[in-house]
Amino acid sequence: MVDRSKSLRDSLVSSGLLSEDNVREAIEEGRRTGETLIKSLLRKGLVDENNLITFLEKEMEIPRVDLASYLVDQKVVSLVPISTAKKYKLIPLFKVGDVITVAMVDPFDVMALDEVRSKSKCDVEPMVATSKEIEQAIIQYYGVAGSVEDIVKSIAPAETAVISAPKITEEEAPVAKLVTLLITRAVAEKASDVHIEPTEKNIRIRYRVDGILHDVSNAPAYLLSSIVTRIKVMAKMDIAESRVPQDGRFEIKMESKVIDVRVSSYPSIYGEALVLRLLDKSGVLIGLEALGFSPDNEKRFEEIVRRPYGIILVTGPTGSGKTTTLYATLNYIVKPAINIMTIEDPVEYELPGIRQSQVNIKAGLEFANALRSMLRQDPDVILVGEIRDLETARVSIQAALTGHLVFSTLHTNDASGALTRLADMGVEPFLTASAVAAAIAQRLVRKICDRCKVPVVPPKEVLEKIGFDLNKEYTFYHGKGCKACRNTGYRGRTAIFEILAMNEKIQNRVINKASSLELKQEAIANGMTTLREDGMRKILDGATTIEEVLRVTQLD
Numbered sequence: 350m351v352d353r354s355k356s357l358r359d360s361l362v363s364s365g366l367l368s369e370d371n372v373r374e375a376i377e378e379g380r381r382t383g384e385t386l387i388k389s390l391l392r393k394g395l396v397d398e399n400n401l402i403t404f405l406e407k408e409m410e411i412p413r414v415d416l417a418s419y420l421v422d423q424k425v426v427s428l429v430p431i432s433t434a435k436k437y438k439l440i441p442l443f444k445v446g447d448v449i450t451v452a453m454v455d456p457f458d459v460m461a462l463d464e465v466r467s468k469s470k471c472d473v474e475p476m477v478a479t480s481k482e483i484e485q486a487i488i489q490y491y492g493v494a495g496s497v498e499d500i501v502k503s504i505a506p507a508e509t510a511v512i513s514a515p516k517i518t519e520e521e522a523p524v525a526k527l528v529t530l531l532i533t534r535a536v537a538e539k540a541s542d543v544h545i546e547p548t549e550k551n552i553r554i555r556y557r558v559d560g561i562l563h564d565v566s567n568a569p570a571y572l573l574s575s576i577v578t579r580i581k582v583m584a585k586m587d588i589a590e591s592r593v594p595q596d597g598r599f600e601i602k603m604e605s606k607v608i609d610v611r612v613s614s615y616p617s618i619y620g621e622a623l624v625l626r627l628l629d630k631s632g633v634l635i636g637l638e639a640l641g642f643s644p645d646n647e648k649r650f651e652e653i654v655r656r657p658y659g660i661i662l663v664t665g666p667t668g669s670g671k672t673t674t675l676y677a678t679l680n681y682i683v684k685p686a687i688n689i690m691t692i693e694d695p696v697e698y699e700l701p702g703i704r705q706s707q708v709n710i711k712a713g714l715e716f717a718n719a720l721r722s723m724l725r726q727d728p729d730v731i732l733v734g735e736i737r738d739l740e741t742a743r744v745s746i747q748a749a750l751t752g753h754l755v756f757s758t759l760h761t762n763d764a765s766g767a768l769t770r771l772a773d774m775g776v777e778p779f780l781t782a783s784a785v786a787a788a789i790a791q792r793l794v795r796k797i798c799d800r801c802k803v804p805v806v807p808p809k810e811v812l813e814k815i816g817f818d819l820n821k822e823y824t825f826y827h828g829k830g831c832k833a834c835r836n837t838g839y840r841g842r843t844a845i846f847e848i849l850a851m852n853e854k855i856q857n858r859v860i861n862k863a864s865s866l867e868l869k870q871e872a873i874a875n876g877m878t879t880l881r882e883d884g885m886r887k888i889l890d891g892a893t894t895i896e897e898v899l900r901v902t903q904l905d
């Protein structure tokens with residue numbers, strides 16, 4: 350082992366990755382802290398982790414594993430305790446005969462290898478992976494010391510009958526473990542929502558991943574009251590009230606992430622159903638380029654948001670990414686020279702440099718009266734979470750006509766529908782024509798998994814349905830399914846957009862009370878790309894599939 354360590358030190362220097370002084374500094378630091386050479390180098394930032402892994406793979410011939418695309422057998426995980434996995438940052442991968450293969454941050458950590466050998470009663474073969482991948486794998490495969498099924502088995506029916514709110518706040522209680530496991534697994538799988546639904550025979554647990562619900566587990570029906578009580582206690586909801594819907598929230602910290610959990614309860618015939626919406630506060634500050642704009646749409650959108658005044662409406666159904674678009678836009682325009690204020694319901698993410706406020710119905714703080722007060726705070730840019738009624742619409746228009754840039758949302762199917770929706774609310778057409786700068790409709794489509802992406806030839810009737818010219822040759826792709834995408838063929842989402850920028854012709858049509866269809870035709874004549882057309886571009890770019898675009902634009 351000593352020779353191998355010396356070889357590592359020599360190789361780090363001879364490869365040009367580090368200087369002798371850097372290696373000596375890391376060794377001396379490791380002697381003081383008890384860390385290995387590799388962990389000392391990483392902690393002090395003397396080497397980039399990806400460069401170090403490439404060095405270990407090529408120079409030291411230690412294989413690298415991509416844990417994001419690797420499905421670990423739970424039986425192999427059980428051979429190494431979670432305490433060992435966390436202490437040394439490692440995850441068991443597979444076992445062949447008497448040899449267990451382990452992914453590690455530091456494959457030269459002799460103490461880690463000895464402890465795994467002792468616990469598993471197997472010889473150890475190390476592989477290397479990034480610390481972030483290993484941390485996520487520990488959360489995914491260990492959760493909170495067991496699987497859903499293991500924890501459920503540990504809770505007897507009689508035990509749940511005597512659990513009361515004060516007792517289940519103890520972190521090591523089985524029900525508390527089960528709830529924590531459900532949430533941590535959901536975060537690891539990048540789920541946006543956790544559904545806990547009582548049925549006649551059991552509790553159905555589903556995750557919404559990339560906009561689609563997936564069954565993940567079942568729990569016995571006798572656990573429902575304990576699970577609901579535990580979550581209500583965490584979310585500061587009324588545990589004695591089960592006849593009416595309630596809302597609550599709480600935060601959980603996972604490594605470097607802070608996850609905001611919004612809880613909604615709803616009484617059903619088999620008991621209370623819960624939906625937990627998971628909001629990763631670290632994942633919203635993205636640039637406009639990450640939203641999915643085509644080059645033409647991005648240029649048009651940037652021109653719109655640079656306007657000094659007017660209303661910019663973002664439309665689409667619930668879960669279509671409107672909030673992400675608005676927050677990315679505010680993050681794009683924020684600077685010390687302008688005053689940005691928001692009134693939201695609720696504040697989903699905290700943005701630096703922006704004053705945010707939340708609707709409070711009980712205290713009498715609603716969109717309309719909050720907006721009036723904001724106008725006395727000398728704002729330059731205002732975000733109104735949603736225009737729900739005539740009063741809010743009129744105050745927003747007044748703000749736009751008096752020199753403010755206003756962002757808000759509406760629930761309409763397309764961009765032109767936003768203009769007629771204001772008229773339906775009772776806003777005078779001449780005010781809509783004068784105040785609205787643009788209306789933007791959007792949808793989210795799932796992206797093809799890069800790891801299993803293969804060419805495909807769709808049927809002619811499908812091509813004809815979406816509007817492709819059958820006389821031309823195209824290259825289409827789909828995901829055939831792999832471990833990385835859990836055999837769905839999709840991984841992640843992107844947006845498709847329809848941007849209606851107001852001009853004189855459209856203003857005249859609005860004043861003359863033109864229909865939504867007439868406004869859409871005028872906008873297309875002026876260069877607007879429809880949702881379907883933007884989706885077709887993403888199909889040809891190989892980003893998504895025909896089925897996905899048809900799914901989200903079937904009403905267009």
